[in-house]
Amino acid sequence: MPLSRDPLSPDSACRPRLVFSDLDGSLLDHHSYDWTPAKGWLERLSACGVPVIPVTSKTRSELIPLRQAMELQQTPFIAENGAIVGLPHAWCHARLDRDAGSDGLVIRTLGVDIGLIRQRLSVWRERLDASFSTMSEMTLEQVMELTGLTEPEARLARLREGSEPLIWEDEDAMLVRLREGLRGDGLRIVQGGRFWHVTGECDKGSAVGWLIERFESLRGHHPLTLALGDGPNDVAMLERVDQAVLIRGGHDLEVSPDQPALYRSKASGPAGWAEGLDHWWGPLATEGRDAHE
């Protein structure tokens, strides 16, 4: 039985809400990086005071300008698949978070330092004789070609702090062996839309859980949580929340979260994102809004 599905209704004021969203292929179009179809919902959620929290494989450096363009400066973010969390002032704990940067953000690393990840990848490649190309080894042109990013954007994409993307060029059996090796190092490898990502013992789900706990400790309320994503690296996040939207992917990867409250969108990208919001929070909100106008 769903709780109040209307962000604008009087009863929903008792229960705060949080939206967690993947970017590439979800809130942003997989190819053009456009988010126009989601704009109406972003404005509406902002007007209702519901934070939309980006949860992405992108780096902090890539995310900061996007966050500004999408007017999400007041909300936290999760970068590099859960390795990095950025907290604006209102989400900081007065006692625990005193090291804000000049932009007012406190950055927390939930994962493993990038230097160690690169070192272990290089060790395992030699040991197993495995074939893969990490982003740090690619030329800027290769990164641009693979991602469709412009040169300045590709530069930001390479500024990693807690995860290393790679293109897999070997057999599935070899991937299993690499995964086992990395596990012994406290590292994991997860599949995104374009790349595989090597991170510490953290993922989008654990970072989302960390932020939900932070919210509860600061506000004293358990929020109603909704997450939207399209890739295998979104599964842990989709399983960690109350309601989830699996956005139709531009890929043919199998994505099956263990989540009873799951809606699969028909549209892909930001259109599927808006469709998911419509599904969970839309119809009643519209009725409620009309009734109040």
Ligand SMILES: [Mg+2]
């Ligand atoms: Mg995605």
